[in-house]
Amino acid sequence: MGKPAYREIERWSPNNHGRGGAKVTNFFLHTQEGDGTAESLAGYLQNPASQVSYHYTVDNSGVVCDVVDTDMCSWSVLDANPISINLCFAGSRASWTRQQWLDRMGRGIEIAAWLAVQDCKKYGFSTNVIAPPYKRGPGISDHRYVTKVLGMGSHTDVGDGFPWDVFAGHVNGTNPNPNPGGFLMALNDDQQKTILTAAERINGVVRSRKLPVGQSDPVAYPHGGAAVLDAADGAFIVGKIDGLKASIDALTAAIKAGK
Ligand SMILES: [Zn+2]
Numbered sequence: 001m002g003k004p005a006y007r008e009i010e011r012w013s014p015n016n017h018g019r020g021g022a023k024v025t026n027f028f029l030h031t032q033e034g035d036g037t038a039e040s041l042a043g044y045l046q047n048p049a050s051q052v053s054y055h056y057t058v059d060n061s062g063v064v065c066d067v068v069d070t071d072m073c074s075w076s077v078l079d080a081n082p083i084s085i086n087l088c089f090a091g092s093r094a095s096w097t098r099q100q101w102l103d104r105m106g107r108g109i110e111i112a113a114w115l116a117v118q119d120c121k122k123y124g125f126s127t128n129v130i131a132p133p134y135k136r137g138p139g140i141s142d143h144r145y146v147t148k149v150l151g152m153g154s155h156t157d158v159g160d161g162f163p164w165d166v167f168a169g170h171v172n173g174t175n176p177n178p179n180p181g182g183f184l185m186a187l188n189d190d191q192q193k194t195i196l197t198a199a200e201r202i203n204g205v206v207r208s209r210k211l212p213v214g215q216s217d218p219v220a221y222p223h224g225g226a227a228v229l230d231a232a233d234g235a236f237i238v239g240k241i242d243g244l245k246a247s248i249d250a251l252t253a254a255i256k257a258g259k
Contacts, residue, residue, distance in 0.1 A: 011042035015053035022082035031157040094159030113170030131164035
């Protein structure tokens with residue numbers, strides 16, 4: 001799969017401890033059972049009193065918070081913490097239907113798949129997606145696997161509606177449209193505003209060079225039409241477009257670098 005666009009933010013939590021030499025063999029997905037964002041959920045996990053954490057929180061706006069270093073245990077799945085990396089979909093619920101998952105977390109699912117594959121490679125375990133009814137082994141699964149297969153605890157997230165086929169398609173790189181969000185979806189509000197402002201400026205330049213209806217200036221506009229641009233107009237606009245292109249290139253580079 002290609003790397004989806006997302007913005008990674010560090011929100012380290014004290015709720016972690018060493019792996020004690022255990023080898024990481026599984027990546028587990030979780031729901032929040034609340035209405036948070038990646039950042040607000042990370043804020044909660046940063047509170048020592050919460051006594052819970054995940055390595056990552058992800059939301060559908062394309063934000064990823066790094067909460068616990070993957071070399072350490074997060075506090076997510078009881079005695080399975082030492083062998084696992086854990087990711088929580090912020091704002092999600094285990095009661096969601098398939099359609100709710102696709103509508104509300106489609107982008108987050110793609111990002112989670114990417115992060116899971118990167119960690120499977122980094123820690124040397126299979127990218128096998130272990131969906132219900134589950135088969136014991138290394139790979140990517142969810143909290144209910146811990147309950148049903150490992151016999152620890154009682155949590156049932158990510159729930160029956162989770163689109164495992166779509167998630168596995170991202171993991172295996174077989175989905176038809178790997179990046180439904182597109183370029184602009186990757187930008188935050190400020191970045192979108194920058195592009196919009198630049199576009200409006202260029203548009204303003206063109207309009208300010210047009211004469212009022214019914215007037216003409218044969219000297220400045222020898223072709224007679226107010227909408228016809230002269231060489232100076234052209235050079236000015238080309239300069240503005242070049243500046244805009246440089247801004248977009250810089251933003252694209254920043255996004256690719258995961259900033
Ligand atoms: Zn869970």
